[in-house]
Amino acid sequence: MKRIVLFVMTNLAVMLVLGVTASLLGVNRFLTSNGLDLGMLLGFSLLMGFGGAIISLLMSKPIAKWSTGAKVIVQASNADETWLLQTVSGFATTAGIGMPEVAIYEGEPNAFATGAFKNSALVAVSTGLLRGMTREEVEAVLGHEVAHIANGDMVTMTLIQGVMNTFVVFISRVVGYFVDAALRRNDTQSAGPGMGYYITTIVMDILLGFVAAIIVARFSRQREFRADAGAASLMGRKQPMINALQRLGGMQAGTLPKTMAAMGIAGGLGSLFATHPPLEERIARLRNS
Numbered sequence: 342m343k344r345i346v347l348f349v350m351t352n353l354a355v356m357l358v359l360g361v362t363a364s365l366l367g368v369n370r371f372l373t374s375n376g377l378d379l380g381m382l383l384g385f386s387l388l389m390g391f392g393g394a395i396i397s398l399l400m401s402k403p404i405a406k407w408s409t410g411a412k413v414i415v416q417a418s419n420a421d422e423t424w425l426l427q428t429v430s431g432f433a434t435t436a437g438i439g440m441p442e443v444a445i446y447e448g449e450p451n452a453f454a455t456g457a458f459k460n461s462a463l464v465a466v467s468t469g470l471l472r473g474m475t476r477e478e479v480e481a482v483l484g485h486e487v488a489h490i491a492n493g494d495m496v497t498m499t500l501i502q503g504v505m506n507t508f509v510v511f512i513s514r515v516v517g518y519f520v521d522a523a524l525r526r527n528d529t530q531s532a533g534p535g536m537g538y539y540i541t542t543i544v545m546d547i548l549l550g551f552v553a554a555i556i557v558a559r560f561s562r563q564r565e566f567r568a569d570a571g572a573a574s575l576m577g578r579k580q581p582m583i584n585a586l587q588r589l590g591g592m593q594a595g596t597l598p599k600t601m602a603a604m605g606i607a608g609g610l611g612s613l614f615a616t617h618p619p620l621e622e623r624i625a626r627l628r629n630s
Contacts, residue, residue: 382514390507401455402442402463406586411444411465421471428483429464432575438462438493445471450592454486455495462490474588481572481581488571494564501560504551513545514538554614561616568625583624590620 353412397404417423422445433460440458450470456462464486471479489495521538569586573579617623 343437382400382511386511386514387508389510390505390518391503394503394506395497398457398495401457401495404443405453405455405463405465409446409448409465411446411463413442413444413463415576424476425483428480429487431483431486433490435575436487436571437486438491441490443486450589451473452482452486454489456490457495459490462495465489470487474585478585478588481576481585484572484575485568485582485585488568488575489564492564492567492571494568498557498561498564502557505557509549509553510598511548513542513549514544517542556613558616562618565617565623566626569623570630573627573630578628581630583627586620586624586627 381609408500414422414426417426425443432442433440439462441454441456441462441464444463446465446467448466448467448469450473451472452464452466452516453461454464464483470482474482493594504527517538520541521535524537525535569582572582574584618626
């Protein structure tokens with residue numbers, strides 16, 4: 342319920358900020374005089390910004406299963422599957438969330454958590470990770486993923502992405518109208534936006550999209566630190582998570598589909614666009630916490 346309220350309040354806050362800013366700067370009068378309704382633009386920006394992000398969140402579990410080929414353990418068929426279910430169940434109980442679905446997929450070392458709701462999420466681990474790590478290290482990775490769910494990271498990242506998308510759509514179209522009006526200031530015959538608007542909007546969408554991606558990635562990296570600490574808290578000690586990260590550093594981590602990359606235990610490193618901090622930084626932060 343708290344997350345639903347947060348989502349609604351975020352939507353209202355974004356509309357309020359954009360509306361008030363546009364009014365203070367006189368943008369609304371300019372847009373109205375050039376045939377664009379500010380209210381309609383705000384509504385369109387919110388729909389485009391949050392619509393795609395919310396749909397992606399709601400479809401995250403089936404998309405994750407399909408894209409990775411993850412097979413949900415409905416009933417354990419061997420000792421390893423029994424241990425996985427028991428471990429995740431124990432962490433979920435400690436974290437105060439519903440039991441997530443647990444799945445295994447073929448691939449190089451990695452793991453991820455996804456789902457729109459805390460009490461019906463999904464935790465998946467690769468066969469490469471199960472083969473390449475000790476049980477204690479795998480347990481730490483599972484704790485990390487459960488911590489993501491308990492922290493509501495999937496919803497939080499969706500909200501951040503939605504806000505960024507909304508600002509990108511809104512600002513690019515406002516700038517497009519300004520540029521188009523400047524290019525056509527002596528043209529009193531044509532109605533509606535011209536090529537200047539469309540070209541400017543496309544260019545601004547791309548440029549602002551890069552800025553938005555950097556901001557979202559920054560939040561994602563902070564989220565990883567919290568999940569590492571969450572795993573240590575769930576296990577009652579730091580060393581297993583530190584060992585798991587060190588082990589991961591010596592492996593060729595598996596790549597996840599783009600839509601799932603931010604939710605994996607490992608991701609791109611050393612870049613403004615990286616969803617995960619460098620492993621060395623994560624280990625140092627965990628040791629010093």
